[in-house]
Amino acid sequence: xxxxxxxxxxxxxxEPSAAILAGAALATFLLALALSTDHxxxxxVALLVLGAIYAVPxxxxxxxxxxxxxxxxxxxxxxxxxxxxxVRERMRAGVVGPRLLAILAVAAATIPASALVLIAAEADVxxxxxxxxxxxxxxxxxxxxxxxxxxxxxxx
Amino acid sequence: MTLSASPRLQTYTALTAIALVAALxxxxxxLAALATPFVLLVAVALxxxxxxxLEGTLRLxxxxxxxxxxxxxxxxxxxxxxxxxxxxxxxxxxxxxxDPSPIAFWLPRGQRREIPFELAVERWGVHHAGxxxxxxxxxxxxxxxxxxxxxxxxxxxxxxVRRLDTLIEPLKTRxxxxxxxxxxxxxxxxxxxxxxxxPGDRVRRINxxxxxxxxxxxxxxxxxxxxxxxxxxLDTFAEAExxxxxxxDAAVHAAAALASAYLAQRDRVALVSFGGVLYWLTPSAGxxxxxxxxxxxxxxxxxxxxxxxxxxxxxxxxxxxxxLVLALSPLLDARGVGALLDxxxxxxxxxxxxxxxxxxxxxxxxxxxxxxxxxxxxxRDALRARFEMLGVPVARWEHPRTSLELxxxxxxxxxxxxxxxxxx
Numbered sequence: 235x236x237x238x239x240x241x242x243x244x245x246x247x248x249e250p251s252a253a254i255l256a257g258a259a260l261a262t263f264l265l266a267l268a269l270s271t272d273h274x275x276x277x278x279v280a281l282l283v284l285g286a287i288y289a290v291p292x293x294x295x296x297x298x299x300x301x302x303x304x305x306x307x308x309x310x311x312x313x314x315x316x317x318x319x320x321v322r323e324r325m326r327a328g329v330v331g332p333r334l335l336a337i338l339a340v341a342a343a344t345i346p347a348s349a350l351v352l353i354a355a356e357a358d359v360x361x362x363x364x365x366x367x368x369x370x371x372x373x374x375x376x377x378x379x380x381x382x383x384x385x386x387x388x389x390x
Numbered sequence: 391m392t393l394s395a396s397p398r399l400q401t402y403t404a405l406t407a408i409a410l411v412a413a414l415x416x417x418x419x420x421l422a423a424l425a426t427p428f429v430l431l432v433a434v435a436l437x438x439x440x441x442x443x444l445e446g447t448l449r450l451x452x453x454x455x456x457x458x459x460x461x462x463x464x465x466x467x468x469x470x471x472x473x474x475x476x477x478x479x480x481x482x483x484x485x486x487x488x489d490p491s492p493i494a495f496w497l498p499r500g501q502r503r504e505i506p507f508e509l510a511v512e513r514w515g516v517h518h519a520g521x522x523x524x525x526x527x528x529x530x531x532x533x534x535x536x537x538x539x540x541x542x543x544x545x546x547x548x549x550x551v552r553r554l555d556t557l558i559e560p561l562k563t564r565x566x567x568x569x570x571x572x573x574x575x576x577x578x579x580x581x582x583x584x585x586x587x588x589p590g591d592r593v594r595r596i597n598x599x600x601x602x603x604x605x606x607x608x609x610x611x612x613x614x615x616x617x618x619x620x621x622x623x624l625d626t627f628a629e630a631e632x633x634x635x636x637x638x639d640a641a642v643h644a645a646a647a648l649a650s651a652y653l654a655q656r657d658r659v660a661l662v663s664f665g666g667v668l669y670w671l672t673p674s675a676g677x678x679x680x681x682x683x684x685x686x687x688x689x690x691x692x693x694x695x696x697x698x699x700x701x702x703x704x705x706x707x708x709x710x711x712x713x714l715v716l717a718l719s720p721l722l723d724a725r726g727v728g729a730l731l732d733x734x735x736x737x738x739x740x741x742x743x744x745x746x747x748x749x750x751x752x753x754x755x756x757x758x759x760x761x762x763x764x765x766x767x768x769x770r771d772a773l774r775a776r777f778e779m780l781g782v783p784v785a786r787w788e789h790p791r792t793s794l795e796l797x798x799x800x801x802x803x804x805x806x807x808x809x810x811x812x813x814x
Contacts, residue, residue, distance in 0.1 A: 278401045285409060289421050299423035307427035314398045318531055321477075326495035329475055336529040340434055344427035351426050355419030366414060373410040376429065377403055 257287035265309070269316050277313050281306055300348030304341045311337045391537030393442065399435065399532055402428040435532035442528060443471035448481070448520040448540030450509075457514045457550045465522050465539060468502035472528050478505055478539070479523035485513040486545065497526070514549035514642060516688050518542040548684050552647040556798050557655075558805070560618035560714035561739045568617025569655035578612035585611055618657045619673050619710040622648060622683075623733075625719030625726035626665025626690055630747030637720040637745040640789035642687050644718050644743065647794065649683045660708055661686055664729055666695030670708050701729050701736075709738065717742045721773060721784075734780050741801045742777060742784045749788050781808060 264280035267273075288302055315333065409425035412418070444467060451462040467476055477492045487510045497503055509519060521538040563572040575582050584600050587607035600608040622645050629638040645661070652659050658673040661683050671679070671686055701709075709715070715738045719726050734740045751763075774784045783804035785797035 274397065274401075277398075278405060281405060282408070285405075285421070285424050289412070289418055289424065299420040300426075303424040303427045306424060307431060310398070310402070310428075311431075314396070315531065318527075322491045323477065323494040324489070324491055326493065328496045329494050332473065332496060332529050333475065333531055340431050340530070341427065344430045347430050348423040348426040352419055352423050355422065369414045370411070373407060373414065376410070377407045381403060 254287045254291065257283050261287075265313055268313060272317065272320055274314065274317055277310060280313075281310055284309070298349075299352060300345045303348050304344045307344060308337065308341045311341075391444065391535050393533060393535050396532045396534065399432055402432050406432070431530070432532075435528070435530050441471050442469075442474055442526050442533060442535040444469055444474070444476070444524060444526050444535055444537070444539070446522075446524065446539040448522050448543055450519060450543045450545055453544065454546045454548065455511050456548050457511055459547075460508045460510050461545060463507055463509055463519065463543075465505045465507070466502060467497060467505070467524065467539065469497040469499060469526070471499070473497065473499045474526035474528055474535075475531070476503075477525045477527075479525075480507055481520040481522050481542075482509075483517070485515060485547075486510070486517045486519055487512055492525075509545075511545070511547045513639070514547050514688065517545045517547055519545055546685075546688055549643050549646045549687065551650045551684070552643065552794070554647050554651040554795060554798070556795050556802070557648070557651050558714065558716060558741050558798055558801050560620065560657075560712075561805075562712035562714075563616035563618045564658075564710070564712055565614075566617045568615060568657060570616050570618045570657065571613045572616040574614060574616075575611045576614040578614035580613040580615075581610060582613045583611045584608045617655075617675070618652075619660070619713035620648075620652045620657050621660045621662060621673070621709060621713045621715045623715055623717040623719070623730070624661065624663045624665075624687075624690060625717065625721075625723070625730075626663050626667070627695075627723030627726045628720065630720060630722065630750040632750040635790070636750055637722075637747055637789070638690060640787070641718040641720075641745045642690050644745070644787070644789075644794050645687055646684055648716065650680055653677070653680050659683065660713070662704060662708065663687075663690055664699070664704075664726060666697075667691070668699060668703055670704060672705075672708055673710060673713070699725055699729070701732050709733075711737075713738065715740045718745055719743075720745050720747045721770065722747060727773065730777075730782070731780070734777075734782050740782045741805070742782060743794070743797050743801070744774070744784050744786045746786050746788045749791060778804070778808075783808075 261280040261283040264276040268276040284306055406425045406428045409421045413421035446465060446467040449464050455461045465478055465480070467478065474497050475494065476497045477494050479492045480488050482488045482490045488507055493505055495503060520542040521540050524537060524539040526535045527533070559570060563570050571580050584597055585608065587596065587609050591609050595609040597608050597610045624641055624645055626638060629636045649659050653675060656675060658675045659679060660673040661671040663669050669686065669689065671682055715733055717730050717740065719730065719742060721727055721744050730740065730742060777784045783801040785800035787794060787797040
């Protein structure tokens with residue numbers, strides 16, 4: 235539902251809206267497929283489609299990118315959580331609350347962080363191959379750092 | 391315990407990489423803004439919390455139980471690391487059963503939770519409960535710690551002992567006070583015969599009516615109440631089993647019921663488990679012997695063995711000369727059958743309760759099974775006839791369709807009409 239809402243809000247302020255609506259429908263379908271078949275692979279595809287329908291059309295947006303990004307994260311987290319809860323359990327009180335609060339807290343915290351990224355992007359820096367290479371290196375370093383940290387943590 | 395990262399961390403990292411590369415290539419900062427929440431979540435998951443740590447134990451309220459009872463157990467889980475959502479998978483087997491669905495609860499840091507649950511003891515035997523399996527996830531569900539909790543706990547489940555109304559009476563007794571009416575003559579309650587008075591007879595034993603009729607003093611002679619030796623012979627070479635119920639299961643229940651009934655009337659009872667693994671209990675009386683027998687029955691199991699065993703492997707004191715040997719056998723293995731025939735040849739008072747494997751044999755729907763099944767039944771009939779020709783009653787017990795009392799009654803009826811020739 236969140237994915238459909240994200241797609242519809244994007245379609246409302248972009249041209250042509252038919253392709254965007256189709257993308258939103260596809261993302262919703264993929265999420266529904268993932269949840270009904272108990273398989274996670276369609277979820278990242280759905281997230282990519284939702285990201286693409288927001289980013290590809292040019293022009294102003296009703297929903298700002300930080301809020302949309304936060305919504306994407308919320309969609310992904312709720313979808314993965316649904317898959318985690320597929321096993322029939324005898325659940326004691328107070329199990330759902332901590333994770334829900336943590337997800338909402340992270341989603342809320344990402345809005346100012348994304349806004350900071352956008353503000354930084356507005357800085358008047360001339361585009362050059364050197365800066366592009368530095369950006370690419372920063373991406374590789376960022377992804378590499380995350381991977382190394384994940385491995386170190388799993389290895390404990 | 392094994393720590394693993396959620397696959398979604400890799401997914402988020404990959405999505406982040408794609409979005410950032412696309413933002414750089416297309417010069418669209420919005421894409422970097424879309425990727426930022428995912429970067430932030432991964433970063434929070436990696437550095438935002440302490441590692442998961444779990445310890446725990448599994449405890450049963452008691453170590454012994456009766457078949458069919460429920461045993462209370464407690465799983466204790468304590469968390470040493472970050473607060474975690476814990477899923478506890480309780481230990482369950484077909485013979486020691488509990489609800490297999492996991493129990494989910496929230497475990498704050500440094501706290502301990504006790505999860506009580508019940509295990510249903512479905513069958514007798516020595517069971518091992520545990521270890522339980524546990525999975526803990528951190529607050530965001532990004533890391534999971536999985537492993538075993540506690541050590542296996544041993545539970546000895548005793549077979550339920552049925553009360554028997556009838557028992558097979560031994561042909562010979564031993565001269566110790568008991569509840570069996572002996573065939574010998576002496577002092578007792580049951581009237582046996584009359585005989586002329588001899589010096590030393592008590593006056594109170596004179597039968598005045600017979601004396602006045604014959605004009606010579608006659609005295610009453612009674613059957614004394616003696617106890618007997620009973621050897622329960624459990625054939626464990628082979629069994630027929632279907633859907634967790636088999637001939638060995640029935641034989642163990644029958645042995646426990648027979649031991650309880652004979653010991654209750656002050657007889658001495660011995661146990662021989664004759665199979666792949668040979669063990670025995672020498673004859674003894676009393677409640678303690680009942681506990682010994684039931685405890686020994688727990689170890690009864692069919693072990694595959696090609697070793698030829700006969701009764702020479704048994705110690706002599708195990709088989710008293712005047713004992714009733716009561717065999718509980720499916721008559722499936724030639725070694726068990728041979729041992730029984732050998733016992734009869736040595737003059738033992740032998741009775742066989744055949745725990746019929748027919749009830750545990752899937753019914754053939756005709757066709758190719760019909761002929762071999764018929765041949766097998768004919769072979770079994772011939773074997774039964776061979777025993778009966780030797781004066782050994784073979785009562786077929788179709789467990790669970792018929793009761794053990796019916797088989798005992800069949801043995802008693804046979805022995806009433808066809809008494810075996812006893813060893814002089």
